[in-house]
Amino acid sequence: MTESIVAQGGTAVAGEPGRGPMVRIEDLRRSYGTGAAAVHALRGVSFEIPRGELVALKGRSGSGKTTLLNLVGGLDSPDSGRIVVDGTDLSGLGESGLLELRRDRIGFIFQSFGLLPILTAAENVGVPMRLRRADPQEREERVALMLSLVGLGDHARQRPGELSGGQQQRVAIARALANRPALLIADEPTGQLDAETGLAVMRLLRAVVRSEGVTALVATHDAQLLGLADRVLELSDGHIVEHAKAL
Template sequence: MTENISARSGTSVVAGRDGEPMVRVENLHRSYGSGAAAVHALRGVSFDVAHGELVALKGRSGSGKTTLLNLVGGFDALDEGRVTVGGTDLAGLGEDGLLELRRDRIGFIFQSFGLIPILTAAENVGVPMRLRRTAPKERDARVELLLALVGLADHAEQRPGELSGGQQQRVAIARALANRPALLIADEPTGQLDAETGLAVMELLRAVVRAEGVTALVATHDAQLLGLADRVLELNDGHIVEHV
């Protein structure tokens, strides 16, 4: 399945043994502060995410979803446990290794879109490719493809301030896919959108995940959106409770 998707979409598939999950989280602990005031955001969280799976991470506000995503994304340090992405243990990577991981293998989508306000939609989508120093022609072609993929081909020259929230999030999705990541991490991608727009974005996300053959880990508390996921993991008091 993974290979078929790879051949079809041309994504870079992380090499690994067949059956190896895309993401493996083992006994993850993360706390903030110390002493009596310490906040234990994650208490021994463990789960796997298979290749090509769309996993939703559910939990109320302050349950640790963002913390978990940050740890999987490699820009926070865990207290205890292990995170493996595409067979690579994040603990064995230095800062440069983590950066390379985020640049080449992981795509991020943020609740507040995270677009650079002074850049156009096309320029925003092109940022990850500039970080990778992709040749300009290839970059421009990929930007055009991705904007078409998310239905914003006609809005390439508009800046985030001139786009609606839904359109901005679509641009963010296109940007996240720029370097053909193996894993997409989305933190409350519909958090600032209305229900209808949020659903549309979520559907797009699912379609893109399927089309590109990427694995997705999405944090959301929206029940409607949870239904679109392959699997739902619930974070409660720092622990994972899995729903089917």
Template sequence: MAEGIDPGAAGASGEVLTGDPMVRVEGLRRSYGTGEHAVHALRGVGLTVGRGELVALKGRSGSGKTTLLNLIGGLDTPDAGSVSVDGVDLAGLGERGLLRLRRDRIGFVFQSFGLIPILTAAENVGVPLRIREADPREREERVALLLSLVGLDGHAAQRPGELSGGQQQRVAIARALANRPALLIADEPTGQLDAETGMVVMNLIRAVVRSEGVTALVATHDAQWLGLADRVLELNDGEVVEDHGPR
């Protein structure tokens, strides 16, 4: 993390932090397949995301949203261009470096929840802390705090199959925040939820972004998201075609 940046500062005031951006993308290109059958998912995308910003990515299916998030999260490699997260150029990291970045600096929330069925809500939230070999007391305190933050402190002992879809997504959000990431990446986090539950989850993500001082990138088809974001980026055919809100 860049010196002089307090990752919790945005949480206290709700203001977007200034200084070096959390995410910088330049000339990003990614294609799948070859020849006439190639799919050009991204075509020279460039953007920045400031520290403490909540940015929504909108666009129809196939516009490049998921590809962009996967590249920013270090889950895929671009054909051309560069990605830096928290001042770190991803191209300069080997697989171990990318693994550490994803483990320590980035939290992921997916449409499919991705919870481990045999573990309780508390155990699911604690998985990243176990991987990091955090002190057991620290782990228990952090898990309890996060479950309280997402409104599930009374459901700690329940397994995913005993929870509603909205509750499962709240557990997934708590798990994504376990290691105090600088960046939260959410790909269609309300895609499996009804409209009312989806709005609850969207407001929750905005609240935890503020309270935890996290930067967030959220891809969505849901128009309700757009009013909650600091900025809205629209992708179409692999290019950013609209950028609404302060840079």
């Protein structure tokens, strides 16, 4: 069994990419608004995620799950606290550094799929590599491999409107993996899918975490899906509670 996630205090020390935990969070705080009307989404959150694990994040609606994912992914900034992703302290990065981190080391999967309707499945998967200006042959080979990995090798030329919801989410997973990210961040990736399709997508996420050697942080409220995670973190009243996976 891999090292468990640690809900802890202490100081987060930035290391080198490829070493130490994939995610290290220290005393993270984020509020919206001011005075009596302020909403305190995160109240001193601290935890670590070891490399190679699929970690589920649960909590009631409005508990701060999306806030936490946006902070870890460099899409938002905390009021205070420290975030270290793959050895990089996000507080030391400017906007260009954050853009590079999101492009090269983090893959995002959203509930709404986020596919471009005028592009084929293959073209959608290739978008991140085009942004990185990858060699065209390398891009084509990687796109074909990723579509095959998610079971859509025969659907490369179809557009999102010609695919089912489950197939669209598989394309989104393939796109998130295109640039070989170290970390996958998924916000309710099965929220628009029926129970059976959602379970299949979550099983796929677990499989690609293993096959691609990535770490995944997935927000979900589905108890059946939580059972597929290596660990579960629960957000409650702005704090993190850790749940070891049941044996």
